[in-house]
Amino acid sequence: MPGDNPFLDPQRFERRIEPCIIVIFGANGDLTKRKLVPALYRLAYERRLPPGFAIVGVSRTKLSDDDFRGKMRESVQEFLENSPFDETLWQEFARGLYYESGDIGDAASFEVLGKRLDAIGTERGTGGNVLFYLSTQPSQYAPAAAGLGKAGLSKQDKGWRRLIIEKPFGHDQQSAKALEVALHQHFEEQQLYRIDHYLGKETVQNILAFRFGNPIFEPLWNRNYINHVQITAAESIGVEGRGAYYQEAGALRDMIQNHLLQVMATVTMEPSAVFESSAVRDERAKLLRSIRIWKPEEVMQNTVAGQYGPASIGGTSVPGFRQEANVSPTSMTDTFAAATFFVENWRWADVPFYIRTGKRMPKRVTDIAIRFNSVPHSLFKTITDGEQVETARPNVLVLRIQPEEGISLRFSSKQPGAGMTLRPVSMDFNYGSSFGVRTPAAYETLLLDAMLGDATLYTRQDMVEASWSVVQPILNEWSARKDDVFPNYDAGTWGPKTSDEMLARRGHTWRVP
């Protein structure tokens, strides 16, 4: 094998991808149109794709290559963000677009696909490298993997073969295990790339840079200085036409089981010895395995499920979840979920991690607030209504994921004037302002990494299992709820009152993001 490419200059331009083909199953779906193909076009615009790169769309609908090119052109023009559309570049990109109609349940379709991949590979010099992307219903993952495996398309004898799947990785612990068995019958774990697009966000990656690139914070990053941590992922919108899907999923499965536990692991994991895929993922997995699993009798004290009811927001009436299209009027799905977690290790013992997520909340925001301990001895007090009140407030470090990505530190400062009254002030770092350049979309980062064979930002099977171990006991208890408990919060609010009570039991309150 020849050695490394001596012409690379990592200070100026990044590692190139080997020529390859991406096969997208579900090529007529929304994800392909809105995210995948625009992200790949953007990578071409950034000169990140190799010569000969090709995309093969697979779906049941009969389409010619040219029909597919026409549809993808419309999608790129509509959904390309912060980038111009370049006609000449598109013409070249489109020459690498192909389409193959086929049914995932039909073995013959995979034989045909295999022959097409051979022909395209020869024509475009891709050397047998193929990345399969399952942008399909989760129920199709196992049949698709089986179809690929039986047709010999998962074998890596001529080039690499990788498979990307989207969450959810199972509907519960049992189905996650069944999916794993089905996938591993045809693909090695190293060939599997489980996308959690939250991990592809620049600001989530920046958490690692912040923690492990700045030695002043790490000594404080433990139970001795941190009082508790709050992770909020709020959406102001409702289910927006995804009622049928969401009714089956719910907030706990849709957000906490994957995205937010991964974010929590990123905030709390130990530093790895090297910044390499297996080392970073080992640390993340170790942390997930350290989360305390609630016993059935502890679940209700430490978790809260909610569902929004109808309300008027700013003069506009919005429906409750049960009034949304394709949602049952007696649905018991959680549109809000909050949970208290503890990490059972020396660094984090007894530090509560409060996580909440919900739909139809007052605004769209995702952030992590690290609340430090109060001063050990109070110096600065004022007399209010005859009582002495401490005016120094605890420091809070907020890592903002979206929108307006950045980091803020709240600290106390003397209020100008006579006396010694302290007032909280905020020191802000704004990611967008400090780096005026465009940040890549999560799918650009993740697709590029998969083509490079870098799985650092992808979820591994042991991480999936560890997350389900944490979430499954909660789901079990929640499934026994009576249907008169919902709705329990008005659209446009920060969730049910019981969520506030959950924190109040430990003397804490939710901050307002």
Place this chain on the structure above:
Amino acid sequence: MPTTAVHPEQILKELANLWVDLGKEDAAKSSNGVIRACSMTLLIATAGDEDAESASETAAELMRQHPGRAISLRFQPDVIDVLDSRVYARCWMPYGQHQQLCSEQIEISASMDRIPDVYSAVLGLSVPDLPVMLWVKTASLLFRREFDPLLRMARTVIIDSSQIAEPTVALQRVQELIASGWRMKDLNWARLTIWREAIAQVFEQDSWRELIPSIDEVTLSHRGSDIATDACYMASWLASRLPAAKVKFVNAADTLNEGLQAVAISAGVRQASVTATDPERLTVEIDGMYHQMLMPPRTDEALLHEELSILGKDCSFEQSLANALIYTQ
């Protein structure tokens, strides 16, 4: 006795007042306030009004990506005893944000005989604890002895060697400064990045990496009859990686843009080339297969952004510079 003077403390006070005014102005319009962003002090040295105006515009654009305190040093070679200053801020609303982002600019105009006074004033104006960069926009200043004290202000000096007519002179001066301990950056080297990236792409293929020891010829087509510094850099960079290759220069008949026009690499019957097929596009040909790469226009701002994004030593550049001189003859 000089009749004019600039006072760093006065300038800093004016800056402080400027920020207070900006805050009040913005508060009157919205409650969001302005953000002051600073990551460096950028000194920009120019001689002549034309360079000064374009450099000022470039600095303003650059501040979006590298916010900092820009100090424009506008030298006026043909006058004597002039020294004056003014301060202002450049603000913009980043896309999708609610707060204005502002960077401060100081402009000092001076005759060449007042350089020592400029130096002493600037010493008090650089932002503490942050790097000081010097962009010598008017390259001829680098060859004036009276300019030397200003070089001492910065660890990193940025020039554009394409402005210097004689490549030997340009490369020798850059080498001298590196030998004296400065970290040098040349915008003319940054112009080659996309070319180098395209060439690197050829060698991403295993079969081309296997050919490296047997590549016997590299041909560089360039504009004009003289071999410019960019062609020298490219020749040196390629030669250091292709031990058996003989580098040939040819004068391109039809040229689309400045500088380099094409690079052709051959190893027996195997051929690869990178060619400027229009002013904003490169075509990469590898064994008969074509691929296009966008080559957006490289403004000074884009080139400076690239150079300022590299922190620390740029080994590739320094290595290529070291042997570039042999190609000027």
